[in-house]
Amino acid sequence: MSNGGKTAHRNLFAKGYPAHLRKKHRRVLAILVFVVLGAPLSLWLAPKPHMLSAVEPSSAGKDIFSSKCVACHSIGEGKKIGPDLKGVTTRHSKEWIKKFVRNPQSLKDSGDAAAIKLFAEFAPMVMAPQELSDTEVDAVLAYIEQAPASAGSMETASRKNGESAQSKEKDLWPYYGWRGIGESKGYMPDQPIAFSHKLHAGTMKINCLYCHFGAEKSRHAGIPPVNVCMNCHQAVKRDSPEVQKIIKAFQENKPIEWIKVHNLPDHVQFNHSVHVNAGVDCLKCHGDVPHMVKMRQAKKLTMGECISCHREIHQKNPATRNQPNRLLDCANCHH
């Protein structure tokens, strides 16, 4: 049957086939509804602590620190937006810290000298009140006390094994690359704002999940809404021309049209949350994001990559150990 043949060709080479014809409706749909389909991840930080290290005593503290504090504070690496917290317990009493953390403004208004000094030093940034219990603050403080100097820094396994050297070279790769059909490793489009993951995730050590908060509960990691950017840029670097673009978007209530870097085919239903919650390192699929000035697709993101990981994992996972192929079922991703 002639058509059967045609159909077959189209499918076999579906990915190489001019995509603006093949995926017209899906693409428009995606734009229309503001959905961020399988958005690029810049989650660099190691897997969720509570999933990985039930044995580690300060895992709760690390967890809180890396989700709530790290955007503004470092441990032993100097001032960021807020003070370096190394040795904070020697500078202030635990009671004082608890009061300050829960409501900095009211402590300052009550005339507390230490608080007034801190406010003056870091103006115009004002720390937002944090809803943390006594135990939670204690856990964070315990973590700060025991953390080595490099904790909260961006040193990662992948960087240590030399990927950063390669990544520099890859940054120069053009938009068109020599690669297999439908494979787009190295894709590095120009973005409407010259956002640097190296600065934010690398130097400033902001947790991936701070911006890509969807990764824990949704299939999409998501691109942060402008109001998340404004949490810091309300005060930080307002005069930078790139930050001005964000402020303008915020003021005019116009969304920023980022270019999607990591694109999976329409027939793949990838879910971030299940991977992040299972403790898969963001860098495993997204590469050495903390050293990328410009976001780029670091891995092939082909089915082969998914499968090889799924093959390894079932051995370690008690839930799937007796079902060797459970994680290889087609319908896990294709439905």
Place this chain on the structure above:
Amino acid sequence: MNKDTQFDEFKEPVPLTGEDFKQWDSMNVSRSTFLKLMGMTFAAAAAGCSPMPVKKAIPYVNKPKEITPGVNAWYASTCGGCSARCGLLVKSRDGRPIKIEGNPEHPLSQGGVCALGQGTLLNLYDVNRAQFPTMGQKKSSWKQLDEAVIAGLQKARNIRILTPSLPSPFSQDVVDQFVAHYSSARQVRYDREPLQGLLLAHERSFGRAVLPSFYLDKAKVIVGVDADFLASWIAPVAFTKAYAKRRKVSEQNADMSLHVQVEGRLSLTGSNADLRLRATPAEQVDFLLWLAREIGLKRSGGSALTIRTEAPKLDPKTLERTLTALLAHPGESLLLCGSNDPDIQCLVAYINSLLGNYGRTLSVASAAYQCVSTGSAWNELVEDMEKGRVDALILYGVNPVYDSAEGARFAKALEKVALRVSLAERADESTVLCQYHAPDHHYLESWNDARPQSGVYSLFQPLVRPLFDTRQAQESLLAWAGKPQKAYDSLRAFWQQNIYSQSSRLQSFNTFWRQVVQLGVFTVAAEASEPASSVSSVVASAATALARRSPEKGLTLALYEKVAIRGGQWANNPWLQELPDPVSKVTWDNYASLSVGAAKALGLELGDLLTISTAGQKLTLPVYIQPGQHDSVVAVALGYGRTHAGNIGNGVGQNATPLSASLEGRPQWTGLPVKIARASGKYKLALTQEHNFLEGRPIVQETTLTEYQKDPGAGVLPEHKLPSLWPEFPYPGHRWAMAVDLNSCTGCGACVVACQSENNIPSVGKKEVATNREMHWIRIDRYYSKDEENPTVTHQPMMCQHCGNAPCETVCPVLATVHSTEGLNQQVYNRCVGTRYCANNCPYKVRRFNWFNYSHDDLLANLALNPDVTVRSRGVMEKCSFCVQRIEEKRFGAKREGRDIKDGEIKTACQQSCPANALVFGDMNDPESEVSKLMKSGRAYHVLHDVGTKPSVTYLAKVRNIEPGPVAASEEAHHG
């Protein structure tokens, strides 16, 4: 049936023509262009240079707190599909509603929702809805329109606002405020459904003009007289929920209700009855008179009825059984009648009253509000309009030009009204005759409330910001009444004043309101005692009047509503148009149903044209031959032949409303004398099932209640372990399975639309359905057995059986259909090359092939797509996946919480919406799961077990509450 069609999945050997491509393929490429393009792609691929499509990712500026992109949120609301007002849970994804499901908290619909209700989702994304206000058919602004309408109303001396019964206290309050604002204004109610007779009968016999509430779950004997209560009468979902409770049998509770149906056409309800009598409307009256007299004699010592002594000319054995059963179950029986004649309904009320059913299986104290008007004001309104005594008319929620028997008269009278305003959501047949159109929101964009029954209040909440420049009708009315207010504010204020006071008031109004918005419903105890009845004194005159009537001789017309199209309001909807009628299995059309005998006598065949004529009207329709229909009844569905519904609904079928009659404002749908004559020509009807008999194969297995009580395995063929070429496949984890209770399934089709909505199944249009290319993943096979004149009917949902040894898997040359470790038969779209071997090898014929790139050009309609399910393209096979996306969603949720999936947590789309709870999904490896318990039931069997496919779908044999006798499929008298 020719040989090819018997063994081939696909009827035509080379079925594609150039025209087919033009119709469907948005690419519109010729073969040569296609090859050129292919060549280019090869070249590009060979050079290794493939430009990426640039996709954008656009986040919010300010993300609303409750939305996480990619996470489903559920909101409780109420269905605006018909006046039954079922409770809904609507799935919202990234700010747009994508699936309608039933709200399990709703006391009436209890989680069920019908095909129509689910289909209304697509009407939200309908480009043919009115997109802006108009004045004189020209676009205007709301300000201009308001000024013009208010000026007109202030000048007017006689204002009328035409509304339906409005089962909504808030909407009624808004209308009242409007009427109060203009001294000359009056509300006139117009209901298109024939329920007024029921109200009048209760006015006469109980002093209250109300619709009673019916409690079918409390009735052990249900006698339906021309009342299609499982499909379209009053509140079919709530009735089906209650009805199904008494139809479930198990080894622990081997008892079920007896359902007798007396009717002229074969309705969905009749097809589910244990005993069914074919009777003309006149014979139905005879039946009721006889029943009233007999029951009167036995129950009250002497009958109030003295006339007519002869028994009706119906099967005496069935009559006897019905009477005995009713007498044996006083207070546990229920007589339902669909007639709109107050005299007949008086007789029915009398029988129910004699049996002590009031206060038990039906209640006047707890009224239903689907119809609150006896219709008498309608005639007056039309007369006033004709005589120029009305100078302003507002149409709110009605379309009488299309759906009234006097539509043409109304349209003419409308010309004499100076100010004509419509609040319809689209420019429908009545609206185009108005100068002003203030378009209403879709109900999923509106705030509103509903009171389907005394003491049950439910809320509508908007799921999406209005897509167009429309305004909620209540806001328009308030604006014209000089009290412009947002619907939310006025609704909230109304509830604070009127509904909150009925609550315990233990909590603040704010808390109360938040709870109701979240739950969707609020219930208060209804009035307990029934009002005093004077039915025995009024029944004599009613019976005398009935007896005096000369019965219609010859053919009569029966008009009815289909489950999906109903009155035609939502006709611009391909899901609903393409849902096969549960009984006839015809899509995209209405037709004239004739009995087998009548068609034979006239020499008519399927699709022959037939002209039906009443005194002043004529209509030519194709013939459909309906087993089980009375020989002197012609049945035609209403709701078709719209002219101003939109691109999809216009011109589908023909409007049969002009054939109906209106008696004192009461629509008459049955017993209308008609003549029929053969017209020249033939018309192709698109049927999804052309073969109606089982040919002796035990696909449907059934037994009788008596036999079942003796032996739970009665009627079920023993299933021996068959030899297999394949080794046993171990399933150490979950193994997904489904159980289908044939005794509960009524065949209503809710699951079909649920599946279509959940799984992005395309509608293919009439022409494609006619070539058997419909795409539904679940279908309901309807089989007739025994007598062709009055057959026994079975409805059997049929979907992919997820066979343990699946024949499709072994023949796929590219491994596009493979088995999962949890027993799912997976279809991998991106692997499929379209050989269609699998479909040919599937004994259940449940695989569907994408012959074309079915149209997804309508960007607005695409918003209804489920992002969790891939949209398939041309050349790909597809079929039921057991809603694997729902399995994955719950699995991920359980994983996040560090637990295993609970039984009952995963509900497939078909299961969730089923008003009869006929489908159960779960893990058969879990011995405690509901599905594995059902699989051990004596009634359990597998379709085509003898083929050795080892299906994961178990069917539970049908049990009929009839006298034991030969019912096995193998003993069918007839073969198609």
